[in-house]
Amino acid sequence: MLLRNGGLVAVALLGLAAPVRVSADVFILTINCIYIVRLASLLSYGSDDFLSVPPHATGLWRAAIYATIALIGLMVAADGLVFAISLVASEPHLVTLLTGVSGLFAGFVFVVILIGVPLILRVSHRDAPDRVTPSDADHVLMQTLNEIMKDKELYRDSNLTLARVAKRLSVPARDLSGAINRVTAENFSRFINGYRIAYAQGVLLETGLPVSEVMFEAGFLSKSSFNTEFRRVTGLTPSQFRAKGADG
The missing domain is CATH 1.20.120 (Four Helix Bundle (Hemerythrin (Met), subunit A))
Incomplete structure (x- = not known):
């Protein structure tokens, strides 16, 4: 360039x-x-x-x-x-x-x-999104990815990138991106945010931490992004989710 x-x-x-x-x-x-x-x-x-x-x-x-x-x-x-x-x-x-x-x-x-x-902006070459049946290799890679996400809680790192995760798994970034897309029909951002929202749900129900602290603990830096993703996944705002959990 x-x-x-x-x-x-x-x-x-x-x-x-x-x-x-x-x-x-x-x-x-x-x-x-x-x-x-x-x-x-x-x-x-x-x-x-x-x-x-x-x-x-x-x-x-x-x-x-x-x-x-x-x-x-x-x-x-x-x-x-x-x-x-x-x-x-x-x-x-x-x-x-x-x-x-x-x-x-x-x-x-x-x-x-x-x-x-x-x-x-270090732009990679763009490929059209894959819309094919995931291969066995895709499922194996996703299983490994899910294991390190659960064990290491990498998603809590607010600076986590596709390149860093791919390096940790010793696979090309585009292979990892393609596997996520084929298996979950989501991109890397949505996949990571799914883990972050799941973590935030647990913290909201199990602790009394302010919503802003829960946001940072889950790996978000922007309140608007946190609220948007939380509502996308749960249909509720973080405060509504906590209140509903307390009532239940």
């Missing part, structure tokens, strides 16, 4: 060095539009395609992509304005000033993309 992005920047620099007055604007606008399209394509990826992203951070990386697209979109608008003014303005100092401001903004965005994005 770094080499590919560096190639685009090199093309832009060549455009800046070209003797044609509008060549820089044309190159910058074109490359920025390419980045917007490429970033938007990441939104079609599933949570399991981002191997190093914990289940609770799925919303975070999507928000980061949207924010980056919006930032580059603003830069495209600014460059488009500079390009339009350069065609009609008679005062060269105005064009120079606007071009300089736009150039600084462009440099900032490119630094964010070239350095920040590759470190946060």
Whole structure:
């Protein structure tokens, strides 16, 4: 990814060095539009395609992509304005000033993309979800996975990722993701959150810990994610579940 992005920047620099007055604007606008399209394509990826992203951070990386697209979109608008003014303005100092401001903004965005994005989003190659009958190997792998989940309670680690679990099982991450999908019809995030909610149910019924502490104990970092997943699994909020258990 770094080499590919560096190639685009090199093309832009060549455009800046070209003797044609509008060549820089044309190159910058074109490359920025390419980045917007490429970033938007990441939104079609599933949570399991981002191997190093914990289940609770799925919303975070999507928000980061949207924010980056919006930032580059603003830069495209600014460059488009500079390009339009350069065609009609008679005062060269105005064009120079606007071009300089736009150039600084462009440099900032490119630094964010070239350095920040590759470190946060390590995207694997996307495969279509498997919809085939699970194999014997899938069942064996899932049995091993369920055993370590129950014995080691790995799901309570809020930073748990597909890559880390796969490494612990000594299997490729994509094999583990495929086995989970074929056997449970869920992705890695849903699978882990299922264990977390089951654990939280037990703690809610057996202790008097506040719901917020139960959330952290189960491996969640976001109250909204905890409540959403809890309601998905049980049909109740954590407080309602505790109250119903006490009445029963």
